[in-house]
Amino acid sequence: MSSSDDDYDIAVVGGGPAGLTTALYGTRLGHDTVLVDRGGGRAAMMADTHNVIGVTEETSGNEFLATGREQVESYGGTFERGFVTDVERTDDDRFRLAVDDDELLADRVVLATGFSDERPDPPLPRTGKGLHYCLHCDAYMFVDEPVYVMGHGEAAAHVAMIMLNVTDEVDLLTRGAEPTWSDETAAQLEAHPIDVVREDIVGVENDPDSGWLDALEFEDGTTREYRGGFPMYGSDYNTGLAKGLGCDLTEGGEIDVDDHGHTSVDGVYAVGDVTPGHNQVPVAMGQGAKAGLAIHKEIREFPRSKESIAREGPVDPAEVPAITPELAATAVTHEGHAGGPRAETDAETVAKTPRADDD
Template identity: 85%
Template structure:
């Protein structure tokens, strides 16, 4: 495709860990790539980063995402702050993406739109200081501490029992709602040392210095100490763009994908929390990498197939390398280039690079 400012080979919608990784692979593998992100998201809520090898726990989610954006841009990827309101397939098999301020065309679209957790009604502990959203990320923080699980469905009951692996003090807070877990789950819960508290929460006590949760007050006057816990009220998957394109969804409401992020619509991929699986940063990174490689294999110029050679002839010397002049110049000037960063005098400027075929 042509390399106009609003035309790309890969458009990634959503700038969380999965979307950033897909965009990073796209740019590093020589494809004109745009990442469109409205900001926020689940990863941005992280006060600390857990379970990511090589990333220390004092790195916040916003810092992690900002570093990712810088990496994508350093390899020639384009970052756009905006909210994609619509994606439609064009007659020539590309995709038109619309934001409030712009329209873009792309050969492939990767949806990394995530989901939003259903929040219980206040009063609530402070986010990341007693209110936590990821069991497997944050359970370690509450080893041998009193913990609550907020909710009245199957997930709440099972998370409460799971937390018994790290602490012996776990309550389920139904907040006045009638439990909706099954009879089998009820029997299972009764066989574990978990207390079910039916009264609603009336107040929250926080440590005046750290802001961390200390206790909750209940409508019956009881006061119970907790250091943290998990609300389990379900998730709203951000699938509007996928549904508009005709992508299949799972029974759980996620975008249905294969092992490399391909959806049921050719040219459309989905990664991260909008797809089935563990909602973990390392998992999202892996999904982004696999989708990035899958997209690359679909759109790279070479090797030319036997059928294409028979139809179009052998590859001419002036057709390689199959990378745009801008990305080529960016690559040879990058600090990670094998020859070392080239100055303009050494042949690092775009004007001095060999012409590349953008089609």
């Protein structure tokens, strides 16, 4: 267990849904955990939160993330605003993280560094009010509305066809670029009622009251009405730390992981959008939970192995519990603890509730 302010069992790099969930599990399972986040990120861009059970639409990404940080800290986890510039393995097989002008030590490192969407050239609609990056999050918003898909590659062509599941008005905007999709995709595209617009965009018209997109103006002088759409120009994965540690990457550029977030480097995990799979908040949270549990099983003190017992003898009663005094002190006063404030309030409520035979 860690013993100083800059010494941790688990260090999580990145404070999106995946990183927050990993830190939450690590902290609640009794491990000194630090979450380092530079701010921003894909989830912070969300004007509204979609597809997350228990979280309503009007919750913004920043509100969602702020609540997550508060939860981690309420259980005794440490949150630091900063940028991790380097991670290296130490001589004693731990990890040293360079955070701005400071350093942290940890037994395990979790990379939740995400990716950045490649933005097309302006002019563009406002992000969140006409320019959207997550098809499965935002397609519902455009049921029976005119929609564009922007791009000239395979992904753009397929997303345009996918959008026909929710609306009958879909245009594919190549913005003057020559299409790079395959002949097979071209034939498939021609069999769907989609207009391929090759002229570039020269202007954007927004609703003066709501700020939402009304229409796009093209270089041939035409104007087409749209409510929103999706640019498909690829992603830039934040894998610099993973490369420095020697982690394997996939052909697509993500960090290669198993089903519990293990990378090819012992002690290093990766979760969320920087790994393969659907870029969805609930998926990222599930990956964070899996990684948190996997790390717990690796580093928890008990049960001791048979080999350890044979070598060192039975567990001394003085060695338990393994949770640090600081985390224990936080736990016993937490509202989620069996003896915490909420439990006392619930007990008082039960005591005051009349039974059926009290009349």
